[in-house]
Amino acid sequence: MGQMQDINQPSSHPEWLENLCRDYNHQRKPNIDEQRIQAYLQLIFSLLNCPNGQEMELLEANSDLVDGGLLEWIALVAADLAEKGNQNAADWLLNFASQLAEALGISSPSATPEEYLAFLQELLDTEYKSNGNPQAVYQVLQRHLNKLDTHFAQILKQVATAWISQHPEDAESIVVLIENISNLIQEFPLGNIANNLEIAIAGYAVVLQKREVNTEMWAQVQNNLGSAYRGRIKEDKADNIELAIAAFHNALQVYTPQAFPQHWAATQNNLGTAYWGRIKGDKADNIELAIAAYTQALQVYTPQAFPQQWVITQNNLGLAYCGRIKGDKASNIELGIKAHTQALQVDTAQAFLQDWAMNQNNLGNAYCERIKGDKADNIELAIAAYTEALQMYTPQASPQDWAATQNNLGTAYSDRIKGDKADNIELAIKAYTQALEVRTIQAFPQDWAMTQNNLGTAYWSRIKGDKADNIELAIGHYQDALQVRTPNAFPIECLQTSRNLGDLAFEIKNWQLASENYEKAIASVERSRNWATTDKRRHEILKDAIKVYEKMVQACINNDRLDKALEYSERSRSKTMGDIMASNRYFEQGEIDLKLKQAWHQVDPLNLSQIQGLIDNDKTALLSFYTTENDTHVFILLKDRLPQLFTCKGQGLKALQSWLWDNWLIPYVEFRDAENWEWKDKMGSVLAELSRRLQVNELIAKYLNGIEELIIVPHLMLHQIPFAALPVAVGGMGWGEVEPPGMGSQ
Template identity: 45%
Template sequence: MDETRTQVYLQLIETLLTCPKGEEPQILQANLELLDSGFLQVCEIVAENLAEEGQENHANFLRNFASQIGQLLGTNDDGERDHCEIENSQEYENFILELLQAEPSSSNIKVIYSILRKRQHLLNANFAEILQEVAENLIAKHPEAIELILRDSGNLSIHISNFPGGKRTNNIEIAITGYQIVLNNREPGSEKFAQTQNNLAAAYTHRIKGSRADNLERAIGFFQAALTVLTREDFPEQWAATQHNLANAYTHRIKGSRADNLERAIEFYEAALTVYTFADFREKWAMTQNNLGNAYRNRINGSRADNLERAIGFFQATLTVYNLEDFPADWAITQNNLGNAYSDRIKGSRADNLERAIGFFEGALTVRTFEEFPEQWADTQNNLAMTYSDRIKGSRADNLERAIGFFEGALTVRT
């Protein structure tokens, strides 16, 4: 299908979905030349994407609409459907082959992203299914090039997983399919086998489809499988990275005891720090310090007061690396974390702790602007609102007015 015509189809679909009720016939009359089997294909793809986003009403409208157009065109018989499916499959296959061919020469990620943007409406369940067929066919026809095919399939999966366009849900599912293809063809126990386990684990950590609890269990399983190969002795940096990833997974884990999960997370972060030292891996050391701070801030076991002091200590250590000049975004995250810790702090003066918290939140906002980081800006606005609600110093009436202002500010983003 011609890419330019596909874009025109998409524009027509958008017009139909957003026009006032009753204007559809006039719009169709003005675009009769676009009503063909290709238009019906794109309608079905868009309807599928809308359904996956939870927009069932729009999806059903589009499917019913396409069905009516199909009847008018006389294309709803089985023969025509088979033809459309073959044509549609060929478009997906050509798209996938173009991406795989671009992988080895695309030292710049922009090359892959440019190809993906042109046909991002094809990044859906069909893409994942045909990706598997294409990869298996290539491996069967060119067994001598299996290493290159697996490399390119793995890289493509990473790029699609990180691709900012399309539907995030679909992109992750495609990446999982790609990683699974690679894993099925890797030698068990090899370093590359373990690396693919790590990639699958990361994908399941961020997966949107399915049960969040089950996805995290899958992720933990893949990380633990990777560690059977990536030992501290043979692959210290990769071992530390996997320890850190396991800690993150246990931090968010739903199954099991929340208290026990946080203890496991702390153990994994501390293990990572045996490799991620300040001297050798300064940025990764700072990242792990920050995550340990969050784990201690949320910790259930032990003294709440002592846990918060530990958290503050980890956040302050983080700032020895994450300075405003070199790491503004990370610095702002840590400022926000310190604000939360001081808001909860038990030791010291409650009034002084809240003033410290306000100072840290305000510091974070020098980077977390509405224009650059709207979601994070809204988070910090909300944190400031809650802190002003509890504030002891100053006028109670003025503090509550400030709190209301910050809550209302957060709602300009949190719609």
């Protein structure tokens, strides 16, 4: 956040505030918008008198009146009815308003418009009279916590805009007060943090209307607005971060290292933090941008001139190095440890206790991830660092930081090698549970979901207590986490939790639960891949998650959902094929149209009916091969029948696919490149062995009687096999290979 702007003396006595409030309050009286208010009242009267069950029809017929204003007037009418003794009608109206507000995503006002306006007047008056004293303003905010909501944000924006328009001579004074109030509310630690940020954003929107573009004052608001968007809880997280990045870049159009070195460094640090948390774009590239921004800031922030800012930026740089994707992982973590350790050297005098504790926490994180050194010793160093941080952090003074460190301590105990395993897990559960005292779904939904996920993993691995009870607790915590971690909002986090829950369900043979959560995991993978901007990153995402597709197929098979198993086997294949087609390395001789390339990345998988549509007649069968860790499955699909399954037991990735790599592909490459005749000499025996492993004769006898044509959809190394050359028993049918577009590939 930038420093609070100095307050200029207004053009007249503070009575101007009272006059403005009185003017605006008068404008809210019915005579200013009589027609709309009469329409509200008529609709409310109709709702009270319509037959039961016809309320929705009335609302649909008057959809232009269904908004926050209707809710306000329902509250006023209900109060009037109650005052006149008609409590039943009042209660019905209030209950109806509550349901309507929920449907609209609007919270019911906690005060009347007049009360909100009086609060705003008191707030601005205190800001003016105290000359911007934060404590004086915070006392007012604390007395009116119930009014710090989205309704107040709307009123602030409406009132301030009206005042500026009607009193241009006082516009600058109003803008200064609104900006300073917005800064203070953004930093206010009490109340609903999400609402506080909405109020601040509304205030900055008003201020920017009166700030000349590319001026110092405009840049200051842009920097503060960026901080508000970066921390914003409501709306889409990914979009909020993009808005933050845009605001910081706007500020840097004015803030240069020559003209405004301190502001430039502060904004570079903020920009780095936004890139570090960025959801859109390529993760690896975002981290590089964060490191570059932090490094820029450290050109100005030195331990001698700006010790506290240097410590904060060193801490951020340490985090970025520890999370870095590019470069050598072990070396990056060592750079992170170095950055945190350097910051702690400045903090030894305990001049900045909060920053010291923050660095201890992050140093603990670095030791947890450390590759070099002894793993057990690194975890002990992490536990020691977290414990040091908790000497400073308390749930009262630093609730968020305390909860984050408790969460991290829980993870360290979960991973601990030294000590008793059962006791370590109990310590982890205790730490996670304490973190949830602060991390609630209302106040900190993302952090709450993270700890719920961790707690689920701890209960899954718990040794003490009843195993069945622990499993149920683990499932419950994972499901809680997935309330927030959805494929669209947080795909990476959703992949983690849904895969965890899917694996747990797979372990206990709850195939329905497993397939439901692998489905979420796959949706998360595909959303992440669509957001990735490079072929390399898309490949990495799919490589890290390929087991999810495999387990989804197996869970569907075990759940007797062969249709879904076939669809997901094709889904994993089509995504890989789309990436291959869109990759530049396969089209070196010409450029690919950008829209075509994007279409390949977003290829829609075929469903069962579409796959069956590729089969022309009842004499044709489609055989789709899919190899898992343990087995190779062959899906048999006819034109008018549900899929059937033939499983080659024991012919998994290692037994079959690796065998083909060693005995078919490598010898073939050697034959092609160096005329090594071993491949040609052994071709017959290798194909005969493959036919035996795939149990071709049994497959034909059981499923392919009367079939005259085959569509073969291979998997992995099977793409390199000439299926027509596979030997079969005398009298058996021959193999003919046909591959329709979008399915297999040779």
